[in-house]
Amino acid sequence: xxxxxxxxxxxxxxxxxxxxxxxLPLEITRTGADRIAAVGFTKxxxxxxxxxxxxxxxxxxxxxxxxxxxxxxxxxxxxxxCIGKVLRTDRIESGREEVPAYQIAATLERYEFVRGAAxxxxxxxxxxxxxxx
Numbered sequence: 001x002x003x004x005x006x007x008x009x010x011x012x013x014x015x016x017x018x019x020x021x022x023x024l025p026l027e028i029t030r031t032g033a034d035r036i037a038a039v040g041f042t043k044x045x046x047x048x049x050x051x052x053x054x055x056x057x058x059x060x061x062x063x064x065x066x067x068x069x070x071x072x073x074x075x076x077x078x079x080x081x082c083i084g085k086v087l088r089t090d091r092i093e094s095g096r097e098e099v100p101a102y103q104i105a106a107t108l109e110r111y112e113f114v115r116g117a118a119x120x121x122x123x124x125x126x127x128x129x130x131x132x133x
Contacts, residue, residue, distance in 0.1 A: 016048070017046040017047045017048050018046060018047075019044040019045065019046045019051075020044060020045050020046070021043070021044050022042055022044065022045050023041050023042060023043065024041065024042045024045075024068050024069060024070065025039070025040075025041060025068070025069040025072065026039065026040045026041060026042050026050075026052050026054070026066055026067065026068050026069070027039050027040075027066065027067045027069075028040070028054060028056065028058065028064060028065070028066045029065050029066060029067060029081075030063075030064065030065035031058040031059060031062060031063070031064050031065075031086075032058075032059055032062045032063060036056065038054050038055065038056035039054065039055075040052050040053050040054030040055070040104075041053055042068060043103070045068070045108075046108075047108070048107060048108055049084065049087070049105060049106060049107045049108050050066075050068070050082070050084075050105075050106055050108055051103065051104070051105050052066075052103070052104055052106070053092065053101060053102065053103050053104070054101070054102055054104060055094070055099055055100060055101055055102070056102070057089050057091075057100070057102045057104075058086045058089065058104060058106075059086060060086055060088070060089055061085065061086060061087075062085065062086055063083065063084070063085055063086075064083070064084055064085065064086050064106050065081070065082065065083050066081075066082050066084075066106070067079045067080065067081050067082070067114070068080045068082065076115050077115070078113060078114075078115055079113070079114045079115075080111055080112075080113060080114075081111060081112050081113075081114050082106075082108050082109075082110070082111045083109055083110040083111070084106045084107035084108050084109045084110075085106065085107045085109065086104060086105075086106050087105045087106060087107060088103075088104070088105040089102050089103070089104050089105075090102065090103045090104075
């Protein structure tokens with residue numbers, strides 16, 4: 001008895017890490033050497049990166065710092081402050097013609113857990129990003 005299996009290489013998942021579909025609030029706090037405030041939502045997260053949407057387009061290939069809110073319903077907010085690099089930016093439909101929207105793929109190279117929204121915003125943890133040196 002022989003069993004024949006055909007797999008299309010084009011449709012095979014090529015990622016090394018598992019992605020989790022999570023829609024969580026996200027705020028970009030720095031892109032390149034510039035501090036900014038742009039909000040959005042994650043679409044999926046893995047141990048090496050995140051895919052998210054926002055109304056502001058960061059520089060492709062540049063460093064980025066962003067905060068993902070993991071628990072905003074509990075007694076104390078838990079944030080994940082992340083540093084990475086912008087890998088891909090795609091313009092997408094926002095539903096409002098006058099407001100642009102972008103889907104951003106970014107690496108997750110370093111991170112730290114930060115408790116409380118106020119502490120995340122003013123904790124003083126703003127390391128020098130690689131291209132800002």
